[in-house]
Amino acid sequence: MKYSNEQLERYSRHIILKNVGVKGQEKLLGAKVLIVGTGGLGAPAAMYLAAAGIGTIGLVDFDRVELSNLQRQIIHSTKDIGKPKAISGQETIHAINPDVTVITYQEWINSQNITDIIEDRNYDFIIDGTDNFPAKFLINDACVLTGKPFSHAGIIRFEGQTMTYVPGKGPCYRCVFKDPPPPEAVPSCKQAGVLGVMGGIIGTVQATEALKYVLGIGQLLNGYLLTFDALEMNFRKVKLSQNRNCRICGDNPTIRELIDYEQQVCELKQH
Amino acid sequence: MQIKVNGKDLVLEKELSVKELIDEQRIEAPEYVTVQLNEEFVDKNDFSSIIIKDGDSIEFLYFMGGGRI
Ligand SMILES: [Zn+2]
Numbered sequence: 001m002k003y004s005n006e007q008l009e010r011y012s013r014h015i016i017l018k019n020v021g022v023k024g025q026e027k028l029l030g031a032k033v034l035i036v037g038t039g040g041l042g043a044p045a046a047m048y049l050a051a052a053g054i055g056t057i058g059l060v061d062f063d064r065v066e067l068s069n070l071q072r073q074i075i076h077s078t079k080d081i082g083k084p085k086a087i088s089g090q091e092t093i094h095a096i097n098p099d100v101t102v103i104t105y106q107e108w109i110n111s112q113n114i115t116d117i118i119e120d121r122n123y124d125f126i127i128d129g130t131d132n133f134p135a136k137f138l139i140n141d142a143c144v145l146t147g148k149p150f151s152h153a154g155i156i157r158f159e160g161q162t163m164t165y166v167p168g169k170g171p172c173y174r175c176v177f178k179d180p181p182p183p184e185a186v187p188s189c190k191q192a193g194v195l196g197v198m199g200g201i202i203g204t205v206q207a208t209e210a211l212k213y214v215l216g217i218g219q220l221l222n223g224y225l226l227t228f229d230a231l232e233m234n235f236r237k238v239k240l241s242q243n244r245n246c247r248i249c250g251d252n253p254t255i256r257e258l259i260d261y262e263q264q265v266c267e268l269k270q271h
Numbered sequence: 272m273q274i275k276v277n278g279k280d281l282v283l284e285k286e287l288s289v290k291e292l293i294d295e296q297r298i299e300a301p302e303y304v305t306v307q308l309n310e311e312f313v314d315k316n317d318f319s320s321i322i323i324k325d326g327d328s329i330e331f332l333y334f335m336g337g338g339r340i
Contacts, residue, residue, distance in 0.1 A: 133336050154335030161335045181303045181334055225332060236278050238330050241310050
């Protein structure tokens with residue numbers, strides 16, 4: 001491809017990197033990343049991927065921006081309250097980098113639409129920026145069944161975790177966590193609370209994984225669960241084993257269709 | 272004997288089962304914790320029968336999302 005002078009300048013700090021260069025930046029500009037959820041995790045991930053020049057970014061979110069989101073969901077601003085998050089996210093991305101094509105999906109993901117969304121643009125990498133377990137298992141299962149790499153993450157209070165799934169190269173989310181916990185066992189999102197920066201720290205790790213995957217550099221977090229404790233300021237990389245009994249990626253998989261698990265009540269609210 | 276729990280050293284006076292260690296460590300919502308012993312997943316059904324030995328490394332992995340349990 002031919003770079004404009006403006007692009008050469010915009011991406012100059014990438015292009016100067018030995019592991020990126022002109023070729024690597026071209027890979028980024030040709031890459032397609034799907035971000036499910038534009039909340040605490042998805043917001044910073046989307047903004048950094050946009051700034052990095054990921055050519056196509058898909059944003060999935062049915063929610064609208066609320067005042068209580070703004071403590072951590074930095075892709076949205078005070079003026080966006082009431083606006084669909086996918087649209088607000090699209091506007092912020094375009095303001096950061098007009099090179100990026102943003103595809104918006106104003107839907108809640110479920111067993112009927114997730115595969116279509118992933119295959120809509122044949123996304124290269126998927127980022128799970130959701131805040132609930134039914135969605136996390138759905139994304140995991142859909143990625144395993146369609147053979148797509150994805151980054152899982154979760155944050156709560158002062159803690160976070162993330163892992164990367166690469167088909168055939170290490171465990172999936174379900175290898176580690178067999179089934180979603182029952183809705184009544186999980187403190188509601190509002191009850192639990194989260195330090196605003198947690199999404200920034202873990203969401204940018206997810207964005208880093210997406211960039212590394214596209215560039216084909218470094219070691220990804222496949223086969224590891226990275227845990228982060230902000231109070232102790234401690235990152236730990238826990239090595240994970242493959243679970244041969246995993247019901248979706250194990251030796252004898254029994255899950256062949258996507259499952260709609262019951263959601264927490266606070267996730268069901270419609271606007 | 273000395274073991275590692277989530278990367279931290281822990282001295283035990285005697286060998287414990289995984290279940291006993293979960294109780295001793297006061298793991299929250301133990302029915303939903305994933306356990307890896309020396310980098311192998313431990314089936315929940317084996318929590319009472321598997322004994323932790325000197326030098327073992329155990330990881331408790333928690334659900335983390337809208338709520339950690
Ligand atoms: Zn698996």
